[in-house]
Amino acid sequence: MDARLSLFGRFLFPLALLLLDGSVLFQTRALDVEVRDEDNMTCLYAKLMVNISIKYETQEDTYKTVAFMLPSALRYDGSTCGNETxxxxxxxxxxxxxSWVISFAEKADIYQGIITFTYNTNDAQLFPDAKRMGLVTVSANYPPEAVKLDTVYSCxxxxxxxxxNVVQEIWDVTLQAFLDQGAQSNIETVCDKDIVVTTTVISTMRITALAVTAAANTPTAPPTPEPPLPPLPTLVPVEPPATGSYSLSDHSVTCLLATLGLQLNISQKVPLIINFNPNTTVASGSCGSQVSVLTLTxxxxxxxxVFAVKNTTIERFSLTEVNITVIESKNATLNAANRSLDYWDATVGSSYMCRKEETLAVTPGYKLxxxxxKVQPFDVKDNQYATAQECLLDDDAVLIPIVVGAALAALIVMIVVAYVIGRRKSYAGYQTL
Known part of the structure; x- marks a missing residue:
């Protein structure tokens, strides 16, 4: 039957018509999919973001890494609601x-999926200098742990x-298979990373309670735990971070340039201020005509x-999304994300520059x-920055008139107020003759 299509989110792509066993409602950049059977009943709902990074061997016996998000042009021909087996x-x-395929199986009262990703190193656009040609397939369980039936997996x-050699980053997930009567459940199974802070607090309380009980009742020492990772630095750096230069390439052509000093400021739990070291920071990501991603690790x-082109008459880009991940210990990871930002606005084909320190508020507890x-995520030519559009903080020619104008306005207001007060006093002095 004909597929029904709907678009969600901030980025619009051309619509297409699909012919499947059932119908599919979908979005690209983020997958937002319902797979339906011939009776128009939903059997699988999946909404998620996917980044894929592939390390491959080149003809020069070196290794390269290509990273990308799922493109806008997708085909769903093999999607199905399954059968009795x-x-x-x-x-x-x-x-x-x-191809990227996730298939689900149920057992007793739980279900789990298997992601099977197949890539073709004959693709000269993604792998222009691959040493070994052909199809490569990898697979992994997802969600990482089985999920109870009639619940939605959320992460x-x-x-x-x-x-x-494949790394997949998956986030912003809402996922359910084997829907009861085609209806999405209102009960969630939340991933471990989303509840890591709560789990850490509860575990600490339990350990403290056990320690107090043990001290009161028995001298037996608790078992020696595994050595933890070294703690993250808690001292506030006196110096600002060093400035690093980073770039991304597409088919050996530079497609993104960025120069910056990066400092992470976390006020959640124990305050942390962490400087990124350009000598050890690795840049990765992907370039696109509408969306480009720079990852600094x-x-x-x-x-x-995440940079995106705005849907305006004159094409402009801005920083629309930031994701932060900090591995605090073996069992605790700090995460923060904001997907509705609007920083660093400039015309496509130009760069954005700000020499002064800027603070980006990602969430209340996380700032950059x-x-x-200096950054240019689109239309880089000859490995060089284009003419820069400067931030207001740098533009003294704009700031000085603003300050002077504000001072003049305040002076005028003061004169008017003094005049009104003086007039009232002069009226009060007159008597009728």
């Missing part, structure tokens, strides 16, 4: 024989799935900067301090 399956195909944090800290910024 197999469960529902969402099959996404794109490009030159690449706003980034979950990382590694299979051989330093040790246990990672920040994703940016120093000596």
């Amino acid at each position: 197999s469960g529902p399956m969402l099959a996404v195909e794109f490009g030159d024989e690449h 706003r944090s980034i979950e990382t799935i590694e299979s051989d 330093d040790d246990r800290c990672k920040v994703d900067f 301090n940016i120093f000596d910024l």
